[in-house]
Amino acid sequence: MANIAFILLCHKDPDAIIRQALSLTAVGDYIAIHFDARADAAAFKTIHTALSDNPNVAFANKRIKCGWGEWSLVQATLYAVEAAVEAFPRATHFYMLSGDCQAIKTAEYAHDYLDRTEADFIESFDFFASDWIKTGMKEERLIYRHFLNERNNKWLFYKSLELQKKLGLSRKVPEDLEIQIGSQWWCLRRRTVEAILDFIKQRPDVKRFFSTTWIPDETFFQTLVRHLVPEQEIECRTLTFLMFSDYGMPVTFYNDHFDLLLSQDFLFARKISPEALELKERLGSLYSAKGVNFEISNEGRSLYKFLSGKGRIGRRFAARFWEKESTLGRERELLIVVCKKWHVAKRLVSRIRKLTNIPCIEYLFNEEHTELPDMGGIQTTLGKRHRHRRSLMRMMFDYYDSDRMVVCMDPGNLDLLEDFCRDRATTRLLEVQCNFSDDYLIGHATRVGLAGDRTPVETLMRLLPTIRNDIVHESDRIRDAEFENYLCIHEENSAEVNAKALATFLSASREQALEIARTDHLFAD
Incomplete structure (x- = not known):
């Protein structure tokens, strides 16, 4: 009879991994786990502590940092496979899984399927x-x-x-x-x-x-x-x-997909929404059930294609209550750097990216040429990005396979800030306040079309107070909005003071935040 050793590559949500491992091993199957070395060490300790006494659980002998598209994903798989081969001599099959996968058949059905x-x-x-x-x-x-x-x-x-x-x-x-x-x-x-x-x-x-x-x-x-x-x-x-949308992104399954998933001619499904707790619980219990009959209709892909083509107004694929405002997801963190001097923000996020590996995207709602992956056309113009802001941001989270992301926005984008801060995701704002010299303001006036190469100096001098007040007004509006997770660093502050705000913003250590705050020429023009 088939005995399955599951090869699990994962990088987040230790509680879900523990539940997944306990569910799969409860019927005598095995699991070998590789937990990404980029992830929090405390999360791995939680998993290891909870599962180390389970004889049907093994851990890869070596943990490495994994990146999408890299050899590291294959090497991590090989480490987990080697651990499984050594630890589970009775395993007859080895099955690749991710933390987003769930069984959609019973172990009884799966073993019989593989035996046949x-x-x-x-x-x-x-x-x-x-x-x-x-x-x-x-x-x-x-x-x-x-x-x-x-x-x-x-x-x-x-x-x-x-x-x-x-x-x-x-x-x-x-x-x-x-x-x-x-x-x-x-x-x-x-x-x-x-x-x-x-x-x-x-x-x-x-x-x-x-x-x-x-x-x-x-x-x-x-x-x-x-x-x-x-x-x-x-x-x-x-x-x-698994299914993919027209944008090439994996389709996510929710609570009302239980019956549809069970009717597919597959043993597992991905991706299950982190918020589909009822679905996860039902599928988790299903694996150890006995005597369940499955009616295979295999209509999943054709049904999805039909209903998505109708704009998702069918009942079965109607918008879920938590999706009505296209939430980014409760488990995600959107970290917004707000700065009028775009080159300062870019310098800052470049340093954040280097020291933390958090995906960082520059002024995607302000600069047409910001480098973005192909999202099926939704990213091609600023107008589309603004109209489909939450959809675009969700797709970016999926693309980078991360629950944390840093983006840069201009202080004038108050509507965007208010929109994202109302989301069920955790949103933090870090305003980067800079000093503005007359020369900088003249350059700014030229860039936004308020002045040209031949504008008289007298006219420029009359413009400067208005421009300066406008910048101050944008900053005041942000503070008046009283965003829940608002933080600020200032050019006048010491690196130690700014590091305190950065540590809170990034959930980083004081040492790491201080290294970011001490970025060479951070506020230089």
């Missing part, structure tokens, strides 16, 4: 011949070396790519491999997993090749399974039910 089919379940389509990659880089993922994270170092990432192209530094794909691509959510038999581990020990060149490809979690296991396993023993599909 002597195969590995993994999407693996020909990398070059298939249309699995819809947009963006394709061949460039493989033939050039990628050492940087595209999301954290976008400019350097593409400059590195351009330089390699210019210098002709392309490389060949290992000749004996036919590169495959597919979803990273697989279920593999024990002998397949052991064959992969043996293969990479014998072929360090293959591991070295994939370690500098882009998004290797979509190609590494997919390629090696095809290389090592006869075609008739591969089911080219995932057992995890």
Whole structure:
């Protein structure tokens, strides 16, 4: 009979991970956990303390920092797989999961399902011949070396790519491999997993090749399974039910999706909303149930496509009560840096990004050319960004796979500040107050069209008090709004004073905040 060892990659919500592990191991299955080294050490300690006495739980021997699109995700998976192979000799199958996944069938059903089919379940389509990659880089993922994270170092990432192209530094794909691509959510038999581990020990060149490809979690296991396993023993599909919106973002499931999920021909589903507590509880209890009959209709994707095409006015997919104002999510933190001198704010968030790894986005509601990922067109103009502000921000949280994000806004965007501060997410404001010289104000007047190169000096001098008062008025309106989590740093303050506000704003240590406050030439023009 099948015994499943779940391979869980996670980075947040320790209580949910503990519940997930207890639910999956309660029926005799196993779980090996890799908790991202970027995450809070206290969160990992909570998980380890709660589960270390459970004989069906193992932890990866090494924790590493993971980044989307990087080799680190594959390496973290390998660490967890190695721990599972060693700790659970009776495991017959190894099933990849994330913290957002939940079982949508009973263990009884899942074990029987795997017993009936002597195969590995993994999407693996020909990398070059298939249309699995819809947009963006394709061949460039493989033939050039990628050492940087595209999301954290976008400019350097593409400059590195351009330089390699210019210098002709392309490389060949290992000749004996036919590169495959597919979803990273697989279920593999024990002998397949052991064959992969043996293969990479014998072929360090293959591991070295994939370690500098882009998004290797979509190609590494997919390629090696095809290389090592006869075609008739591969089911080219995932057992995890997931859907994507027109924007290319994962569809999230809520409390009213319980019946729909159970009717799909899959064993697990992702992503389950963190706020769908009732759904999580029902699915958690389901896994250990006995004698449940499932009527498989498999209409999920077609139904979603139909109803989303109708503008989500159907009953089954109607807006949830917490979604009526398109909330960002209770569990998320939006950290807004408000500053009239945009170059000062950019300098500050650049330092925050470097020292904390919190995703930081510059003036996305003020500058058309702000670098943003492709969100299906919603990000293309300032008008669209303003109209779909909450949808855009939710998609950014999903894109960066983070519950915390820093954005920059101009003090004149009071409507945006009021809107986001009313959200159920935790929103904090950090106003960066600067001194404004006459020369700066003249430059500002020129940039916003109040003055030109030929404007007489006398006219400029008459304008300056008005401009200065306007800036002061914007700051006064922010303070008059009495936002709950308002903080302030000032150019006149010492680094120690500013660090106190920064530590609260970022939930950072005093030492880390002080290092940010001491950024070289932070307030320089």
